Amino acid sequence: MSLYEKYFLPKLLDCCCGMEGFQKKRAQIIPKAHGRVLEIGVGSGLNFDFYDFDRVSEIVGVDPAPSSVAIGKSRASNFNSKISFIEASAESIDLESATFDSVVIGFSLCTISDPIMALTEARRLLKPGGLIIFYGAWISP
Numbered sequence: 001m002s003l004y005e006k007y008f009l010p011k012l013l014d015c016c017c018g019m020e021g022f023q024k025k026r027a028q029i030i031p032k033a034h035g036r037v038l039e040i041g042v043g044s045g046l047n048f049d050f051y052d053f054d055r056v057s058e059i060v061g062v063d064p065a066p067s068s069v070a071i072g073k074s075r076a077s078n079f080n081s082k083i084s085f086i087e088a089s090a091e092s093i094d095l096e097s098a099t100f101d102s103v104v105i106g107f108s109l110c111t112i113s114d115p116i117m118a119l120t121e122a123r124r125l126l127k128p129g130g131l132i133i134f135y136g137a138w139i140s141p
Contacts, residue, residue: 022046022107023046025106025135026046026047026049026050026106026135027050029050029106029133029135030047030050030051030104030106030133031050031051031052031055032102032131032133033051033052033055033056033102033104033131033133034052034055034056034101034102034131035055035056035057035100035101035102035130036057036058036060036099036100036101036102037051037056037058037059037060037100037101037102037103037104038059038060038062038093038095038100038102038103038104038122038125038126039059039060039061039062039103039104039105039106040062040090040093040103040104040105040108040118040122041062041063041090041105041106041107041108041109041111041112042059042061042062042063042068042069042072042085043063043065043068043069043071043072043108044068044071044072044075045061045071045072045073045075045076045083046075047104047106048075048076048078048079048083053079053081056081056102057082058081058082058083058084059081059082059083059084060084060085060086060095060100061076061083061084061085061086062085062086062088062090062093063085063086063087063088064087064088064089064090065087066087069085069087072085073085089112089113090105090108090112090117090118090121090122091112091113091114091117091118091121092117092121093121093125095125097124097125098124098125098126098127098128099125099127100125100126100127100130101126101127101130101131102126102130102131102132102133103122103125103126103130103131103132103133104133105118105119105122105132105133105134105135106133106134106135107135109134
């Protein structure tokens with residue numbers, strides 16, 4: 001991992017993805033999550049402010065970037081709730097099947113090398129009748 005990837009890029013992404021437009025989208029969508037939540041592409045934890053912790057019992061964040069996860073862990077310390085992290089690829093998450101009530105994937109599917117496999121993995125981990133919450137950015141020409 002280069003110095004740029006380790007030190008500069010995670011802070012740049014945290015800053016850019018924390019801008020008003022991204023935050024408005026989060027405020028509309030993230031409160032729909034409930035129960036035990038798997039967040040794929042948790043990054044620096046920018047969604048944490050938008051979870052309704054009266055409805056969410058636990059968040060397990062998955063991200064392959066240790067530098068972003070470090071920022072996320074720091075941000076998670078501001079919450080009196082169960083937030084844990086797994087440094088792993090979204091295509092292969094070493095967790096028991098059908099154990100999450102909600103799966104959140106936001107602004108990260110485009111960064112995953114095999115998005116179909118990541119979505120298959122999300123479905124495997126979701127309980128029957130669970131909710132997949134997906135949101136992303138659209139760029140128009």
